[in-house]
Amino acid sequence: MFGRGKIEYKTPEQVRLMRRAGLVVAEALAAVRAQARPGLTTADLDTIAADVIRAAGATPSFLGYEGYPATLCVSVNDEIVHGIPGRRTLEPGDVVSVDCGAIIEGWHGDSALTLVLADADPLDVELMVATENAMWAGIAALATGHRLGDVGEAVEDSVDAAQAAGANGGARYGVIQEYVGHGIGSVMHQAPDVLNYRTRDRGPRLKRGMCLAIEPMLVRGERGTQVLEDDWTVVTDDRSRAAHWEHTVAILADGIWVLTASDGGAERLGALGIGVVPLAD
Secondary structure (H helix, E strand, O other), X not given: OOOOOOOOOOOHHHHHHHHHHHHHHHXXXXXXXXXXXXXXXXXXXXXXXXXXXXXXXXXXXXXXXXXXXXXXXXXXXXXXXXXOOOOOEOOOOOEEEEXXXXXXXXXXXXXXXXXXXXXXXXXXXXXXXXXXXXXXXXXXXXXXXXXXXXXHHHHHHHHHHHHHOOXXXXXXXXXXXXXXXXXXXXXXXXXXXXXXXXXXXXXXXXXXXXXXXXXXXXXXXXXXXXXXOOOOOEEEOOOOOEEEOEEEEEEEOXXXXXXXXXXXXXXXXXXXXXXXXXXXX
């Protein structure tokens, strides 16, 4: 629980480098969002992101990571995470989760979003929205909470609220537990783990200099998972559809800053009564 390895606390200068990497990721995901449509392949989406990252003078975080063969993870429908881009053609109504990372001068940014293509099932749209809202609730908890476990509690509360409001046709969402958020900085995955559910263990204290990737994954059915024969792609046991959202967030002396959001998180956190505190250039 909570990845008990040593936590890497970042200096303001290191946070600024992570912000630069985060903005590259934000630009790459914005380009994918703008161009994604039925008829493209998942490899086409990978090329779009790779071109943006290369033009910015950055390096993809994922390409070559433990042998991973692409710039993006593109997970479609019942694929939860780590889908490898390839020849699969996108279809109307597909739920497409896109995960992207970039490195600037050795420092990482990591973010993910979910798209629902044309002719969407309304329940898939609800899933996408519920997952994004849960992510922002978890991010807000970094500003208002005291321990890392407050993030998982906020994520779970947000999911419960969506279900109480009638989302998912009255059925419960599954909150994926095997794959969680993480510390990030000089490497892409580092301590501590960031859980998306309540536990008795409250985790480490939230402190200045922590940089964390908050990334809930929800499914429309049961939360059981399996890994396909490619040793990467994670799918739902019951083939229910999945969504995945993620942002990299820095805890600063006076508040938080969402490093992979172009506005630093100001719009969505402002709606939750949370201000963002960017570092001065």
